[in-house]
Amino acid sequence: MSTTLNVARYSAxxxxxxxxxxxxxxxxxxxxxxxxxxxxxxxxQLIAQAKDAWRHKQESAKGSDVITNPEDPRFxxxxxxxxxxxxx
Numbered sequence: 001m002s003t004t005l006n007v008a009r010y011s012a013x014x015x016x017x018x019x020x021x022x023x024x025x026x027x028x029x030x031x032x033x034x035x036x037x038x039x040x041x042x043x044x045q046l047i048a049q050a051k052d053a054w055r056h057k058q059e060s061a062k063g064s065d066v067i068t069n070p071e072d073p074r075f076x077x078x079x080x081x082x083x084x085x086x087x088x
Contacts, residue, residue, distance in 0.1 A: 060087075 066083045067075050 066079045068080060069075060
């Protein structure tokens with residue numbers, strides 16, 4: 001084979017390798033950004049669910065006169081158990 005042909009072949013090979021490295025990095029960067037966006041969105045959803053659950057818990061606690069603090073002198077265990085049975 002002639003030297004010109006070998007130079008052309010190895011130049012094409014090296015160009016392909018460097019293009020592959022560049023392309024892989026660009027794909028990986030896009031994937032990492034998408035993964036980060038998904039994680040942030042998932043975290044926001046979990047926070048919203050937790051806020052809704054907390055709000056629901058607070059609203060249900062406001063509607064009842066059951067005291068759940070055992071240190072409170074007005075604490076009544078029978079009312080608390082009855083409330084838990086009603087909730088189930």
